[in-house]
Amino acid sequence: IVPVVQHAIVEYDAAPERANKMIVDAVTQFEDFWVYDMDLAAFSVQAQRDLGLVGNGGDGIVGNMDPDRVQTVIDKIVFAGLDIPAGLSVEDIMTNEFIDTSIGFPIKPMEGALAGVCPDPLIIQTDWHAQAEHGPTYELLGQGYEAANGTVTGRLVASGEVDTGIGLQIVEGGPAIGYQQVSSQMYQERDIFLGYASTDGSVGSSLDQPIVNVMAIMEINPQMIMWNPEHFPGVEHAADLPGDTTLLAFWGAHNLYWLIDEGLFDASQIDQSYDGSVTRWVASDGAIALEAYASTEPYIYEVETPEYGKPVKYELLHDMGFQTYSQNYGVRPERLVEDRACLELLVPILQQAAIDYVHDGAETNATIVDVNAAYDDGWVYESGLADFANAEMGRLGLIGNGPDGTVGKFDMERVQGIVDIMIPVFANPEINTPILEGITAADIVTNEFLDSSIGFE
Structure with missing residues (x-):
């Protein structure tokens, strides 16, 4: 039961509205002197966050108690002369033995963490008009953005609030780039840092425009x-x-x-x-x-x-049986070396953004709808569809954990399976696309920048 309670603490902080409604309803039904409403509940949640009243204990584990801290309290009680059992020890009143050490609040990056390390602004090229399927990317966009001509520009934020110290540009794909493949656009516009890619498409571009996928945005192809x-x-x-x-x-x-x-x-x-x-x-x-x-x-x-x-x-x-990773963040291979320091800091932020979007995508969906309205390019995208897509991506597990409970992680055997499927497809005379000879999964994906502690509970 203790790990269940640990999960509940983390989940309540991430999305407290349902539980708050239950609390307010319970108070109403009790009909005693106590009065409690949703505004006070929301204030309390935010105050707990701001003051650090809820959070991880030692070693980044929620609910983990610090024995030295408990001993300090015992010592102060003894010093004050309060009546407690003689020889009372830490072990008499606490234990961490039932705590699941893998459960904790995500560790938020420090403000300015990407400044001087990553390109500024950091440009992400998507594969279509702005839509909820791009939610994890728009989750990175801070308030005060500007949207025009298929590009939205703002601050790159982590966990919805931490300014990483650099700007962010999200560029539409599809008609905005003349229906070109994103890989082609990344080689023409070399300032693009991350581009939307798929494992099947990365096989096709492997010879002339190679892309290495550094995180799976979607675990399952929609x-x-x-x-x-x-x-x-x-x-x-x-x-x-x-x-x-x-x-x-x-x-x-x-x-x-x-x-x-x-x-x-x-x-x-x-x-x-x-x-x-x-x-x-x-x-x-x-x-x-x-x-x-x-x-x-x-x-x-x-x-x-x-x-x-x-x-x-x-x-x-x-x-x-067609188990491609259909939406990934990809980079040109040279960035694995030239921008390694950036990727090491950035990719865990991308992982957490995917989780944050699925847990509570309402604000990000509103941004996506607003961005589309600002573009005024004929593409109509309403909030009802955005909310449906957000819910379905969670319900169907389209955005979810990869192997070992790590969000964004590639299953190398699964990737190799797609490589094997696509080799004869690209050899088909109707396509006739030359690909890298002897291509393997390791040529098109890497898990090296992922934080294995970040995943859906």
Whole structure:
């Protein structure tokens, strides 16, 4: 039970609203002299944080008691002449034996920790318009930002409040960079420090524009294949859809060739003209299959598309066997040496940002919605979709721990599996992309900058 209580202390501090509501409700039902409301509860939580009333004990462990400190209290009581048992010792009144030493509050970086170590501003190139799937990145953006022409500029903050001493620029991908691959953009605009990358895409760029992924933003790829369960009753897996079902997908998706090679779909079924519009799906009433994102399209079609307005059914590509790491922070290889000191400090901040966003993404989602409104580039992104995506990424484990309970950590065997899958895909005459000869997982990912103590509880 003690580790459960330790977790509860950490989780309450991270997201106290639910527990505070229960406390206020309990006080109301007790109907005694005590009056307690949400404003006072929120003030109390913040005061506990500001004053350090809650936090880690020795060795960064929550709930861990310091025997020397306890002994000091005993000594002061004895000196004051208070009546206590003779010879009372620390061991008589405390023990740490049931404490889980792996549980503690994240250690926040010091203010200015990145100043003079990392580029200023530090530029992150994303792969699409600003959206909740980029939440861990926007979690780094401090207040007082400016957004224009596909770039938002502000301070790089850690744990939502600690100014790291440098600026941050987040640049949109997709149409903002002419639909170029992020890897290509990183070689054209060499000031870009981190770029969004995937392990399958990193295989494809390994020869001419190599990228090394330093942290997995998403543990599970949100891409899926969805269908209308009313039109395809009883279908539980995409492979069970009728053989004449059209699969609508974005152009050039690498996994389409894997689907064909695996015999899950025939090339004649695939239509690569999807552009994010709901038109084709609505016109067919879901009589087609669609490759899209589990964190986005189910909400769009059920809630934002009244012409359809029904739940969809889907299967994640991850569960079908295509287990790429689809959204990672990647760098050009030379940065592993030239900017090692920066990466050693920065990557743990990125890890914690992913956890903070999943635990409480409301403020960051509001930033994402505001940034899109400021760009005014035709992309519409509402708070309802952002909140849905944030919740689904947590519920489905899309953002979660990698091996050994470490957020952002790559499973090297899994990466090698994708390398092995993609070698014949890039050799396909329709793609014909030369890749690094003898490529292995170690050529495209590294776990060396991750803090193994940072993970979801």
